Amino acid sequence: MTDTTQLPETDPAALNPQSAEMAVAGQWKLFWLKFVKHRIAVLSLFVVLFLYLVAALADFIAPYDPNQTNSRYTYAPPQALGLFIDGSFSPHVTGLDMELNTESMRREFFPNPDAPVKVGFFVPSEPYALLGFIPMQHKLIGTIDARPTDSMYLFGADRLGRDIFSRVVHGARVSLSIGLVGVFLSLILGVTIGGISGFFGGVVDTVIQRIIEFLRSIPTIPLWMGLAAAIPLSWPPIQTYFVITLIVSLIGWTSLAREVRGRFLSLRNEDFVIAARLDGMSEIGIIFHHLVPSFMSHIIATLTLAIPTMILAETALSFLGIGLQPPIVSWGVLLQEAQNIRAVSQAPWLLFTPAAAIVISVLSLNFLGDGLRDAADPYEAH
Amino acid sequence: MSAPLSTEPLLSVRNLAVQFPTRTGLVKAVDDISFDLYRGRTLCVVGESGSGKSVTARSILQIVDRPGRIVGGSMEFARADGSTVDLARLDPRGRQIRAIRGGEIAMIFQEPMSSLSPIHRVGEQIGEMLRIHFGTPKTERRERVIDLLKQVEIPRPEEAVDRYTFEFSGGMRQRVMIAMALACNPSMLIADEPTTALDVTTQAEILALIKRLQVQHGMAVMFITHDMGVVAEIADEVLVMYRGKVMERGPVDQIFHTPENDYTKMLIGSVLKLESKSELRLNRSAPEMAPETLLEVRDLSLTFPTGLKALDGVSLSVVPGETLGIVGESGSGKTTMGRCLLRVYDPQSGVMNFRRADGSTVDLRMAGGETLRAARRDIRMIFQDPVGSLNPRKTVADIIGEPLRLARLARGKELDDRVAALMQQVGLDPAWRERYPHAFSGGQRQRIGIARAIAVKPRLIVADEATSALDVSLRSQMLDLMMQLQDEMSLSFIFISHDMSVIRYMCDRVAVMYRGQIVETGTTEAVTQNPQHAYTQALLSAIPHPDPRDRRLQDRFRYQETSP
Amino acid sequence: MLSFIAKRMLLAIPTLIAVSIVAFIIIQLPPGDYLTTLMADWASQGGAVEMGTVAALRERYGLDQPMYVQYWKWVSGIVLRGDFGISFELNRPVTDIIWGRLGFSFLLAFLTLCFVWALAIPIGIISAVRQYSITDYGVTFIAFFMLAVPDFLMALVAMYVLSTFFGQSVGGLFSPDFVDAAWSWPRLLDFAAHVWLPVVVIGLGSLAALVRIMRANLLDELHKPYVTTARAKGMSELELLLRYPVRMALNPLISTLGWILPAVVSGEIIVSVVMSLPTAGPLLLRALLAQDMYLAGSLILLISVLTIIGTLISDMLLALADPRIRLQ
Amino acid sequence: QEYGQAPTLDARVEAGELPPVDERLPANPYVETMVDGVGKYGGTLRTTILANGDHYNLTRTIANELLVRWNPEWTEVVPSLAEEVIASDDATTFTFKLREGLKWSDGEPFTVDDIMFWYEDVFLNTALTPDKNPIFVVGGEPVVVTKIDEDTVEFKFNSPYGLFLQQLAYGQGHLPVIYPKHYLSQFHEKYNAEGIPDLLAQDSTAADWVALFNSKVSVTFQPPYWQNLDLPTLNPYVLTVPYADSDRVEAVRNPYYWKVDSEGNQLPYIDRVTWAKLDDPQLMLLRMTGGELDFAFRHINNSTYKSVLFDGQETGNYRFVDVKDLPANDATLLLNLNVEDPIKNEIFNNKDFRIALSHAIDRQEIIDLVYVGQGAPSQVAPQPEHELYNEEMSTQYTEYDPDLANSMLDEIMPEKDGQGFRLGPDGQRFTINFMVADVFGLSYPDIMQMVQQYAADVGIDIQIRTTDRARLNTMWYANEQDAYIWNCVGGLSEAYTDVRCYIPFQKADIFMASKWSEWYSDPNTGEEPPQRVKDAYDAYDAVKAAVTDEDRLAKMKEFLAISADNLFTIGISRPMPKYMLVNNDIRNVVEGIPITGNLWHPAPTLTQWYFDR
């Protein structure tokens, strides 16, 4: 009780002996340290990376060409993958017996456990170029010693007997790339324009708000239809789709912009904003260094919400007949193909598999977002 | 004035310990402290800034911010119905603690400027207390709120109930907090530096109000303050804290006149130091009243959209190297004036001529764009509200480093070193750089604000209550630091303060503001020794004296403007 | 306030003019016009297409004139006589057709809004307050599942399940007996029995989104000092949340609240088609497909009016909810 | 004879609102032959149409009352509204004697004057009829109609028109009998010039009398026809809820309907027909399996939904009824032989190219996949059961032979690029942009996707562009398409009158060479075709002129052989069997009822349907 008269400035380290040795982390380091503590976020990060890996290596991972049809196996149900037969390691899928029912106009399948189809890893295949340039002759998984009628539909087959698993794997390419470009474009536009509108207020705000009003006033569907018709037929489908996505996101930013503006209008006279201004920070700097972080949670939430919306935007486009064209597959296309009673009632795997793919990627992106948010949150989470 | 002494403590704190786990280790903010609180008596808690006073206070109500935790100790509280509960054991969300919060133990938060909701009307926020604990009906509530606002000296309370807090001055917000705390006649009041933003006259009224309630209801008061004058004036008992521990506890007289603990001694010593003019200033030759004033303000007027005329023809001037003190009633427009100088607000009329480093002058009122930016680099501001002025999402290193970075004075490692040096200068552990503002005590935050203001070499600093949350010893240190900087680079200060000792200690000249006007200016000596204006006289009469044997607030008088 | 509204109304005029022009152009972007649709129709009935008849009709409908003439005809009709033109396909004045449909759109929008907010806000609160609890994860998972399945697919699945496993009549907003009946108690009950499904289906997607947004914003507010102050008043946690952080967290929601109306008209078109709802969406889609241009144009114009009104309402609510934002 | 009527009409007769049944019926009512036997009155037939653009199915269900009609088997034309029809030996003059005492649905008599009103004031009026309907035109000369007496009318053509009665028995033959003069003359300038301005003032949609008139009655049963509740008709049901923006359409029995069963009971049996207007066919499916519809047909009778409908029979209480909806081909690739691009034009017109493409397609696989094996590889040709069937024509070039295709293509386009696609003569990749609309539930996008792969296997780059029908329409008319896929009529008897798939003919929905067809209808327009095409045109002209049935059959066969030799189109599959869904309680439904684009069934036999409950 008596030895404590030292004044703080004489020995700052003594203030907090435990922390003295510990290096002071920079903001990014700190951010990272907090992020890795968030286990689900880290896991999600891996899932996201994994998904992108799958998309990149789709040719290798998918056992079949996504457009390869098989008339014997239309609407074939998923075949369970088993690893052991009679206790010995021998990967296989249950065989399927097929019977054509002409009365109900469908093929009926009966799992036949006695006729397992042998499955192998790194099986030889037709040569192809991985990532467009690595020559390859093997696939990750495939049937071995198969009779011509044997099949391996891990997630079932669609109406043309195409392998859903392969289609989902290939679909990841479009869905995890083009869609996200749109999302980020909307994000950047939304935050910047909304930020400017809310931060400056006054005439700038009025003008921007009128523009937003104008853009919002044009319903999307007529716009899509008009544009789809205006795009030349000779354009390849991917390009067409890309352009439509861009245009969609050129409109999509408006609601984020309004939300950002609303919040900024109330934040712009906070003392810390004024302080930054007095520090000589530029207006844009203030928006991005002070105001945006204050609204980060919302922005991250909107972002993660926008991703499924964008992935799915093409289903709506397809519904109108202006979506992606075959042979390109995407998750949206797969879902669109499941949009009928037949699939819902008799082949639910057509619906669940792409939906699961979307849910998984969106959830992991979301938890990743949560992790980032929490890492930037000054208040410690429990 | 002596309250009925009760032998049973109302609150009995034993071995309380509160910790904050952080990445770099445990922060033992409160480390095994014990004290008692009796009905009708006042316990003043003093101590170093960051010593755990506020955390202690918050612990009593179980509202320590995450990740803080009460890790040990008990807090026996005698409830109004005669039962006794251990507050430390109560569920922080439970019904029991809720009934106690506000109803039996009310708290005035240290940082009134941010502790109120910006989107609810003042009246609503106060009235809520009545609704929760008494279920008072709406109309009656309003009347009662107006009455409370009147008691805490808010002008025109009928209008004020419907205002929002951002339309209030710092002192007014603080008084709203006080009104809120007193609304339910609690049996115990925790006042965490409740008068930091109040001018001495208002402060005196508030202290009297608390005293009155204490006498009427036998309220126990735990009063956290740095103002030893106030301690001397109101305390029955004093608790001295340092680094989370209790250094010394005892009757007020003993603490002031026969302190045992070294820290206490040093504290009392610092008080005396602040009682007179700083040595640095005494030794300095008065700044030559050079013809070139640094800043010349004439007839500055500003009316808020609410119709309130906050500035009414203010004129003042500052010469290089000079410190101009601004004192005045709470709500008189000091902050507004300071903000006008930096063009945070746009005054409607007047002239603000600022002499730039190259000798040319600009009228800041008309300036825009690059001119204004350049001027802002020369003029810095220390905000009255430290919480609000620090972005809660930036680490302290970022906040202090920001002006340096923006002025391109330093980057990378050098920036880091400069930040560390600045923190050290204002008495903060550089190891705390990675903390966010909310993890600091009120005084620490205030020092962050000071560090930020002095980071780039300005020519004029508008310091708005820059040291109000600092304990006396730190305060004198900070003032010394500022004066040192002033001498080194011929810096000028406009020093807005309520604390007359600070003004005396540091200022060359003083301007007295009242209701948007400057009613008197002169050298510090002239104004303090020979006040001309009646308001100034009233002000000086209300300064508490840091000696419990010389309680003189009863002798104060109050200035009432004759014309409406 | 009044002058603010008046000012905004004035500002709306150029927006409306711009929208009407753009709408007109968009409608004309796809090749062909209503008569192409008509010809397709004839062809499908095995009839020959009589080009002379087509030409005569094209002239009659004024489709042979330059676009700006058609535009002027349409706009001047609206401005001078409140006449939105006629629907070629339905052979009736546009004004006769749209109001009933828009009425149902409004109703649906309103009910959906109530449904969504009534559920999303409490769920969002729970998931923020109990961040990273089982509830939070569960809600998050369900939310993203809802989002991952397009609402029209959801509509189909829901209708399939209800129809097949519960023997419910699905689609539309009324049973056949009540479609043309006057409003009465039984009709109202019948309506209620039908309307919940579209409300739920349309609502689920935005519900999920709203929950997440509510949660995110709330997490930011929960630690603000004013929350502690309120807590120190002895307020119950629930009341505390609702009065303080929730109110703050609503700001972004309010910003776009006004767009619910136009969104339901234009955004839920596909769901409405799948569920066969008598709302404005399918009408617009059909008008676009059939190139029934005055009908399509008028609907788009009305949607833009709704957007403008919605934005105005949002702005006023925003200023009401947060006094720091002043109406300019 | 004693006549019976529906019990629902008894009260109205008693109240004097209606005359007794024998006064309402013509002197000699049409006696319907029953499928199962005499039925019972009552009930509502609940059926469905798409909410928009589907008025055509209203027509198919209840509006097919003509002067003459096809028998249910579609083998013979028999009198209907006309009691008797006499064709001259040279097939130029046709005399119709109407049943005596026929009445419009409002009780006014239907007479030759009504037909003359159509002829003189509608058909000949250039404002109302700018283009004469081709079924009333031969050799560029329109028909001349003359009133012989109150009940007799004569249709006279300049040159022989052996197909006239066939044409008149198809749906398009409705023109002379849908114009009630007593009602419509008020909207006609000639009859009511003074009154029209007032009428126009009341009606905001019409700008002049032509528009007004057209909004009251409409050729080919366009929406205005189904929107006018006041329009008297000869149909078995009259509208009570119009085809407007309500969610349903409703029609109730016409008390003046002119057909009876063998016991003299006035038809129809079923009191009322309601159509639920649904926006999405899937909902029709659910309503059907949910037992909410008694009859459904269009939009859901495809191979995809069959299995769902099959499973739903019990809950839906319905049965499958076979329908002979048998066009010449269900999926036909139509290369644009008049395409603007000269390179494409040349290659498309190379018959070997078309043959090679035809051989490149694995038809059986497509059929197995898309039509569950129901169908057969075939070119565009009449059905095997029809008198016009020709096996050679049907099966030529249909076997899957990619090697042959490759070698043929090597002759035409030997060069290939790095990805194995053939290069055109200009050295650019030869790409066909194939337009695909998802119509008729025939899974065209799927078929095209497979065709795309087959084509790629032989080095032809096909790009698929899905589109909607409207856009396709515009492209056709502008002659902008490279190629598209469609179905082709002409599988059964309609082959005689509807040859659009066998030669480039009138513009409807088959556009294989629109320039040539323009030339055919008017040699001053379009583009003159090569001789082999002209031969086909000449052959068809001979069919039209044929007077006797035998001669017509022979000429038609000749014509089809020439057409087959041209291989204008590449057919993929003979149609799969179609079906309709009918409530289990409904009787008197014709099994295997034939249906085509211009044969509007089941309306002609719907009047005898009844609920056996």
Ligand SMILES: Nc1ncnc2c1ncn2[C@@H]1O[C@H](COP(=O)(O)OP(=O)(O)OP(=O)(O)O)[C@@H](O)[C@H]1O
């Ligand atoms: N969230 C936190 N994380 C880490 N340390 C914290 C946190 N909150 C407070 N502290 C530390 O706890 C100590 C006590 O703070 P407290 O607010 O009680 O001080 P105080 O005595 O009220 O000081 P002042 O007079 O400056 O207001 C301080 O050193 C502060 O840095």
Ligand SMILES: Nc1ncnc2c1ncn2[C@@H]1O[C@H](COP(=O)(O)OP(=O)(O)OP(=O)(O)O)[C@@H](O)[C@H]1O
């Ligand atoms: N944004 C605003 N809108 C309306 N009125 C305001 C606003 N800001 C301040 N005021 C009013 O202006 C007056 C002067 O306020 P100011 O903050 O300048 O007082 P002050 O002298 O700094 O007081 P204190 O010492 O209490 O901080 C007060 O009455 C206050 O209510």
Ligand SMILES: [Mg+2]
């Ligand atoms: Mg404190």
Ligand SMILES: [Mg+2]
């Ligand atoms: Mg102030």
